[in-house]
Amino acid sequence: MGEAPGSGEAAPGASPRPSMDGAHVPEVGTGGRVPGAPVFEPARPREVVLAVARRAVGAPRRGAVLALRTVARGVRPLAVAVLAAALVAAGTAPLVVVGREATEAIDRAVLDGFIARLGEPLRLRRLPERSTIYAADGSVLQHLYWGYDREWVPLRRIRPLTRRAVLAIEDARFYEHGAVDLRAILRALVANLEAGGIVQGGSTISQQVARMSGVGDEPTLRRKLAEAWAAFRLERTFTKDEILERYLNQVYLGHGVYGLAAASEFYFGLPVRRLGLARSALLAGMIAGPSEFDPIRHPRRALARRNVVLGRMLELGWITEPRYRRAVRAPLGLSAARRGSSAHGPTSFWTQYVIRTFLSDPRFGDTFRERRRRLFRGGLEIHTTLDPRLQAIAEEVLRERMTGPGLPQSALVAVDPRTGAILAMANGNWPFGRRRYDLASAPGGGRSAGSAFKVFTLAAALLEGIPPTRLYDGSSPKTIPDCGGGETWTLRNAEPGSGSYTLASATAHSVNTVFAQVIDEVGPADVARVAHRMGIESPLVPVCPLTLGTSAVSPLEMASAVGTLANRGVHCEPYAIARIVNREGRTVYRAEPECRRAIPAWVASLETSLLEGVIRAGTGTAADIGRPAAGKTGTAQDFADAWFVGYVPQLVAAVWVGYARAEIPMPYVPDHGPGFGGVLAAPIWHDFMLRATAGLPVQDFPLIPPPSPRPPAPPAPTPASSPSPTP
DSSP: OOOOOOTTSOOTTOOOOOOOTTOOOOOOOTTSSOTTSOSOOOOOHHHHHHHHHHHHHHHHHHHHHHHHHHHHHHTHHHHHHHHHHHHHHHTSSOSOOOSHHHHHHHHIIIIIIIHHHTTSOOOOOOOOBOEEEEOTTSOEEEEEOSSOEEOOOOGGGSOHHHHHHHHHHHOTTTTTSOSSOHHHHHHHHHHHHHHTSOOOOOOOHHHHHHIIIIIOOOOOHHHHHHHHHHHHHHHHHSOHHHHHHHHHHHOBOSTTEEHHHHHHHHHHSSOGGGOOHHHHHHHHHHTTOTTTTOTTTOHHHHHHHHHHHHHHHHHTTSSOHHHHHHHHHSOOOOOOTTGGGEESSOSSHHHHHHHHHHHHOGGGOSSHHHHHHHHHHBOOEEEEOOOHHHHHHHHHHHHHHSOSTTOOEEEEEEEOTTTOBEEEEEEESOOTTTOOOOTTTOTTOOEEOGGGGHHHHHHHHHHTTOOTTOEEEOOSSEEETTGGGSOOEEEOOSSOOOSEEEHHHHHHHTOHHHHHHHHHHHOHHHHHHHHHHHTOOSOOOOSGGGGGTOSEEOHHHHHHHHHHHHTTTEEEOOBSEEEEEOTTSOEEEEOOOOEEEOSOHHHHHHHHHHHHHHHHHSTTGGGOOSSSOEEEEEEOGGGOEEEEEEEETTEEEEEEEEOSSSOOOOSOBTTTBSSOHHHHTHHHHHHHHHHHTTTSOOOOOOOOOOOOOOOOOOOOOOTTTSOOOOO
16 A cells, blocks of 8 residues: 655646657748658658557557447436435435536546546555554553554454454445445435435445545535545455455544554453454444444443344344344443553653653654654554563552652662663652653753762772772861862761771762862862763763762663673663564664773772672661672762662662652651661662562672783983994
C-alpha cells in the first residue's frame, strides 16, 4: 500500500499536454515541408516495428472504449434506477433520483471515471498507528498515540471466528460478490421502504474501505459514485483478504480506538488473538454505531446488539445452536486492565523520560515535527533499557523507607556502569499524576550533591599525584585565603572534630576542611574538568565550594559519573532507548554503548579502595550489604539535601532525599533522624542494592597499581667530555 499521489500529479487518465515554450520550429516553405528536406524519407526497420505494435495494441483498446460507451448509453436508464436504489438504501437521497443532473452525473462517472480510471490501481494512504514503549523484558509500558489509538495487526493474527462475526453483520457475502452487492442493495431498499426510514445499508466492506480512505461521507450523488468506482478499483488492486485486513484495522470503535486489536485491549484487556465468540460479536456489533452501542456507557444496548450479531451467525450456519446459547448468556466481559497503557502523553516518569529523549534526538528525525509524528503516529516499537524487577524494587524501597505525609521526597537511579544502560528510575512520595517534574533526571537543573561531590575532588587529587597518606589539618572552622585563586573561604565540618587526617581517613569521615585544602591545592577548574569527563553534564562553577556540591546535579548524572569508578575509569554515556523497530518489523535503530576512558584505571582502582572505607568504617556504614561495595555520602548545607551514591562492579545507584518544592532544611526527619546522607539516603541504597544484587555473583574490585615511574633520562654530554673533532 503506497502513499496517495500528490496534488501536483496529473489527473488519472488525462493526456499530458506538451509545452512548446523554447522549442525550435523550423520555417516551412512552399509545399508545406521543411526547406532542404526530402518529400519522403524511408523509415527505419525499428520504427516500422514500433508503429505496427502501437496500432495492434491501440486498436482493441479504441474498440473497447467505443463499445463501453455504447453500452453505457444503452443502459443509462437501468443505471439511474440502480443508483437510485443504492442511494435510498444508503440513506443519501430520496427514492426518485432522475433528471438531467443525475443523468449527467452518470455520464461523467461512467465515461470519464469508470473507463479512464477503472484499470488504474487504487493507492491507499498509510494509516496512523500508535507506538509502543517496552521494558527490557518485552513487557508493554505504554502505548502512545495522537488522535488514532490503533495497532495494525495482520489478518492471520485475527481469529477466523472474530472475522466471521464482523462479516455476519456487515457483509456476509463479502467473498462471493464484487465491489458492489446488488442483492444487498435491493434487500436494503425493500427493508427501508417497509420501515418508512433507513434501517439497513447496502454498502459492501469494499465500499466502506473506499469511503474511509478519503472518498468522504457527504450525502451527495457525486460522492456515492466516487465511492462505487473506488471500490471497483480497490478490488482490482487488492485481494479480498487484504481489503478485509485493512477494514478490521481501520474501523472506528469508540473512545478514540481504531481497529480490532486496540479495541480488544481497551474493552477487554486482551490481545485480539484471544477474543472468544461473545466478545468478538460485541465488537462486531459496535461498528454500526460506536457511541450508540458503547458497552461502557450503554451496556444494555451493547448486549442486545451483540446478541443480534450472534443470531445472524446462527442464521448463516456459522455457529451451532448450543454455542449460540452459551454466547448469549455470557456477560459483557469488560476489563479496564490495559486502558491506562494508552495515552496521548506519558503515564510515568520513565515514559516521560523516554519521550523527551526521543523528541530531542536528531537521530530519530531531522526536525521536532518529524520526530513527533513518528513517535505518536508511526507505529514504532521502542524497546528501552528499564529492568522491571529493579524498577519494582526501587519503587517498593522508596515507598517503605520514605513515603508519608510531611516526609521529604526521594529519587533513585540505577545504571549498569559497563554499558550506561539505565535500569531503574524511581521517584518517592511524589506521584506522577499530579506532578510531572522528574526528581531523578531533573530536567533543567538538579540539587546540591553536598559531600558526595568530593569523589571528583578526590579523583583530581590522585591524578595530581597526591597520595592517600598525605596529612592535613582538619580543625574547624578553617579559613583559606584566596582559595583556588579566588575569594577567601571560611567553612566548618559537618560534625565537631579536629586534629590531623590523612586523605584516606578524611574521605571515610567526609571532613570538609580537609577537602577545602585539597581543592585549593589542585584547583577548582581541574575538579570541574574531571567531573565533566567522568559524566557530569550540568554546568559547574569552578570555585572552591564546588567540592561541597554547590553546583546543582541530578541523581542520574551522579549515578552515571560515579559509575566511571566502577568501570575502571571508563565512562559510558547513560541511555534509555535500546532499539527501535518500525511498523514493518525492521530494526531502524540499535543503541551501541558510547564508552571512553575518563581517568586512568589505577586512579579509579585507588579511589574505589578509599570509598570502600566509607562503607566499612566511615559515614556510610548503613549502606553495608555484605559484599565488596564502595560509595560516598553527601549532605548539603543546612541539611537541605541528603545523598548516597555507591556501586558494586556490576551496578551503580544514586539516592537523593529532600523536599522537591524548595531546599528546605531537614535537621531532623521524624522516625528517621537528622538529615545526613548516611542517615536518610544510605539505608535506602542498602535496601535497594541488597535485593537488586541478590542474583549477581560476588565480585571484588580489581587492584590496579599505578604505573612505574620512568627512569631518569641520562644526562646530556658536556662539552668537556665530548670527543674532539678529528682534524
